[in-house]
Amino acid sequence: MVNIAVLGYGTVGSGVVEVINTNQAIVNKRAGKEINVKYVLDLRDFPGDPVEKILVHDYDVIVTDPTVDIIVEVMGGVDPAYKFVKRALLMGKSVCTSNKELVAKHGAELIAIAEENNINFLFEAAVGGGIPIIRPLNTSLTADDITEITGILNGTTNYILTEMAEKGSAFEDVLKVAQEKGYAERNPEADIEGYDACRKIAILTSLVVGEQVNYEDIHTEGITKITKEDFKYAKALKASIKLLGTSKKIGDKFYSMVAPVMIGKNHPLINVNGVFNGIFVHGNVLDDVMFYGRGAGKLPTASAVVSDVVDAAKHLKDNIMTIWSEEEATLGDFAEFKNKFFVRMKDKGLDDDQMMDIKNAFGNVLYVKAPDVKDELAFITEPICESEFAERIKTLEDVYSVIRVDF
Amino acid sequence: MVNIAVLGYGTVGSGVVEVINTNQAIVNKRAGKEINVKYVLDLRDFPGDPVEKILVHDYDVIVTDPTVDIIVEVMGGVDPAYKFVKRALLMGKSVCTSNKELVAKHGAELIAIAEENNINFLFEAAVGGGIPIIRPLNTSLTADDITEITGILNGTTNYILTEMAEKGSAFEDVLKVAQEKGYAERNPEADIEGYDACRKIAILTSLVVGEQVNYEDIHTEGITKITKEDFKYAKALKASIKLLGTSKKIGDKFYSMVAPVMIGKNHPLINVNGVFNGIFVHGNVLDDVMFYGRGAGKLPTASAVVSDVVDAAKHLKDNIMTIWSEEEATLGDFAEFKNKFFVRMKDKGLDDDQMMDIKNAFGNVLYVKAPDVKDELAFITEPICESEFAERIKTLEDVYSVIRVDF
Numbered sequence: 030m031v032n033i034a035v036l037g038y039g040t041v042g043s044g045v046v047e048v049i050n051t052n053q054a055i056v057n058k059r060a061g062k063e064i065n066v067k068y069v070l071d072l073r074d075f076p077g078d079p080v081e082k083i084l085v086h087d088y089d090v091i092v093t094d095p096t097v098d099i100i101v102e103v104m105g106g107v108d109p110a111y112k113f114v115k116r117a118l119l120m121g122k123s124v125c126t127s128n129k130e131l132v133a134k135h136g137a138e139l140i141a142i143a144e145e146n147n148i149n150f151l152f153e154a155a156v157g158g159g160i161p162i163i164r165p166l167n168t169s170l171t172a173d174d175i176t177e178i179t180g181i182l183n184g185t186t187n188y189i190l191t192e193m194a195e196k197g198s199a200f201e202d203v204l205k206v207a208q209e210k211g212y213a214e215r216n217p218e219a220d221i222e223g224y225d226a227c228r229k230i231a232i233l234t235s236l237v238v239g240e241q242v243n244y245e246d247i248h249t250e251g252i253t254k255i256t257k258e259d260f261k262y263a264k265a266l267k268a269s270i271k272l273l274g275t276s277k278k279i280g281d282k283f284y285s286m287v288a289p290v291m292i293g294k295n296h297p298l299i300n301v302n303g304v305f306n307g308i309f310v311h312g313n314v315l316d317d318v319m320f321y322g323r324g325a326g327k328l329p330t331a332s333a334v335v336s337d338v339v340d341a342a343k344h345l346k347d348n349i350m351t352i353w354s355e356e357e358a359t360l361g362d363f364a365e366f367k368n369k370f371f372v373r374m375k376d377k378g379l380d381d382d383q384m385m386d387i388k389n390a391f392g393n394v395l396y397v398k399a400p401d402v403k404d405e406l407a408f409i410t411e412p413i414c415e416s417e418f419a420e421r422i423k424t425l426e427d428v429y430s431v432i433r434v435d436f
Numbered sequence: 437m438v439n440i441a442v443l444g445y446g447t448v449g450s451g452v453v454e455v456i457n458t459n460q461a462i463v464n465k466r467a468g469k470e471i472n473v474k475y476v477l478d479l480r481d482f483p484g485d486p487v488e489k490i491l492v493h494d495y496d497v498i499v500t501d502p503t504v505d506i507i508v509e510v511m512g513g514v515d516p517a518y519k520f521v522k523r524a525l526l527m528g529k530s531v532c533t534s535n536k537e538l539v540a541k542h543g544a545e546l547i548a549i550a551e552e553n554n555i556n557f558l559f560e561a562a563v564g565g566g567i568p569i570i571r572p573l574n575t576s577l578t579a580d581d582i583t584e585i586t587g588i589l590n591g592t593t594n595y596i597l598t599e600m601a602e603k604g605s606a607f608e609d610v611l612k613v614a615q616e617k618g619y620a621e622r623n624p625e626a627d628i629e630g631y632d633a634c635r636k637i638a639i640l641t642s643l644v645v646g647e648q649v650n651y652e653d654i655h656t657e658g659i660t661k662i663t664k665e666d667f668k669y670a671k672a673l674k675a676s677i678k679l680l681g682t683s684k685k686i687g688d689k690f691y692s693m694v695a696p697v698m699i700g701k702n703h704p705l706i707n708v709n710g711v712f713n714g715i716f717v718h719g720n721v722l723d724d725v726m727f728y729g730r731g732a733g734k735l736p737t738a739s740a741v742v743s744d745v746v747d748a749a750k751h752l753k754d755n756i757m758t759i760w761s762e763e764e765a766t767l768g769d770f771a772e773f774k775n776k777f778f779v780r781m782k783d784k785g786l787d788d789d790q791m792m793d794i795k796n797a798f799g800n801v802l803y804v805k806a807p808d809v810k811d812e813l814a815f816i817t818e819p820i821c822e823s824e825f826a827e828r829i830k831t832l833e834d835v836y837s838v839i840r841v842d843f
Contacts, residue, residue, distance in 0.1 A: 044721075047721075048579055048721050051720070051721065052579060052580065052581055052720070052721065055578075055579075055580070055581055056578070056579055058646075058759065059578035059579075059757075059759065060578070061757060153576070159722045159723065159725060160725055161572045161576035161577065161725070164571075164572070164575060164576050165568045165571070165572060165576070168571060168575070168743075168747060169560070169568035169571050169572070169743050170568065170743065171462075171463070171466035171467075171742075171743045171746040171747070172455055172459060172462075172463055172466075172738075172739045172740075172741075172742035172743045172745075172746065173459065173462070173739055174459055174462055239465075297728065299707075300706075300707045305724075312739060313458070313459070314451075314454075314455050314458065314459065314735040314736065314738065314739040315566045315729070315730070315735070315736050315739040315740075316566065316729070316730050316733070316735070316736050317712075317728075317729055317730065318566060318567055318568070318727070318728065318729035318730075319726075319727075319728040319729065320725070320726075320727060320728075321704065321724075321725065321726040321727075321728065322722070322723070322724055322725035322726065323722070323723050323724065323725075326723070328721040328722070328723070329721065329722050329723050331579075331721065332579045332580055332719065332721040332722040333579075333722075334579075335578075335579035336575075336576050336577065336578045336579045338579075339578040339579065340575060340578070343757065347754075350466075350468060350750065352465065352466065
């Protein structure tokens, strides 16, 4: 029997208990051992809930119990999760977590401690919810020089952008509905400003590079400036606008960002809609692969956590190699990152002069039109590096919006 | 150092050597050991090729060499691959293979021998080429009761169907072009009759059920009867026609088949086009996940084989649990499998009488029309079991085509 303790009885924590109870026979068969939830830690009481009998308020009870083999950390946030997890690992207990903040900030250190103690620190649920991506990167995509990893990593923003695309609605209106439906939080900043996606692409990039990518180093933009009109152009181009977390290898460096990007109809992520997530990987011999599924939600996320519990139970005193050292990764300078840009600006009715200004700024551009959008000029540039674009766009007046383009 | 021997220097075999040479540093780092190709076995000589120095014609040299740790079997076919692989496993050498015929026919036995000898029999490349699907089923989707696995598992037929959909071409014409381009073999039977997809869905279903699914038990239809007109209706319905290998759990049994299916615009596999493959999995807590990538090709397939070599090298004397026993799985009776059906038949110009015949046969149906298709009636039935459909369709005359529908 393998005893586990679940830290935090919120959405994911109660999901973990539910998945283990519902799929008990399957989980035990896959683990080759009986998985037993010995403790649940929460500050709250849950009178009448079956976990009442195993609920504890004091972490010491759990971490000092030598019969506890695996700690499931699903509290979220860095404090006290970091202290709890580190202590568990140092006590020789494996940890499975869904906590992206914790993994993005302290992943390398916690992996190293697990390795030293011949146990495991696993975090499949920290990126892409139920989608298997951490374990495939770790154990399946091992024959390749991975040159790109790009994902739709946040379900809330993808839901909002999909609704805007399909219904022609404004950002604020969809956000309000998303909040009412529970798809967006009352304070939606972490999602809509791209902070959540930023931590996730930092984790994925760390696993690809094998070094610690600091999420603070990743240029991050959210979706709050995307408008109805932008989507009219996207539609006319048979494209869509998605919030992407992306890392691309150019030369021997990775260039990373989180930003809304206009992607074309042949992009592997173009049909990842609604609350779904998708993660695209390009390897030098594998070519393109894509993983798709539910990036959030109680049970899908819990499914990923429990798959880690199964893996930890199968490897109780045997570290699963994770290549992610504490060495700091040097990302490519964002200023040098090359992209095409879609630009919308006021049409001043001075056709030739204005088009000459645009030509002076960006050389040859592709003009685009959208039905029902008037008094604007819109165009797509050739690939140009970020710093150069930032300089040249200043030479144009009355610019309404700028979106990077990948097609 | 870990010594490997590659059996068969054809497309995949030369790809394996190329991937190991090209990505040497990455592969060694991921394995934690140096991977060395000690032998290549082939009946042919390759004068001038770098493998010339390590080429052997006699399998005995390889299998009796105690320094060889891992055998890569990429010869294809069951004979002599089965004998070679079994002997290697009995000699305590792990085997990695891309051979779907071998795995579909003898998978359970070879897995059992590997387990007894505390080594590994791995076959990531046998299904979905470069797409990680075997290892994810084995080690990631372990918390779920998997209730469906459905895949576009054959790139040749998917290329043909995609061309038919996009260009309105006839099956025979596209097949000819596919053969010229090397996407289809001169004898294309195994692909276009669905035999290849059948072996692959048998392997996937065995892994899901944990027992030996005999591919002979799986109802298999190919794509040779699909016409231009079928695609005109599909287009009108915003649907497409794909060759699917599918296993669905109904009650406690899996119902499996390989057949062309009309799928709607919201199906996760609808945008898997050209030579790409996609595999969709539904779990009771995970909900939907989908894996997408190149299902064939020298380097993508070799990438999957080498990822197995890395895994085998990491677990040289340590069996990776694979739940697939020699017990024979009992699939649900195909006659009881329920599907909707799309039916095209001659329009006899006797509207009321003919529609009454159809109503008598199938109750309420959904009539569908396609532009430019005349003198036909076409409709979609409600879900009906296979045996009942087979009986009732006999009551109608001049039926042109029948395709199962999943939307």
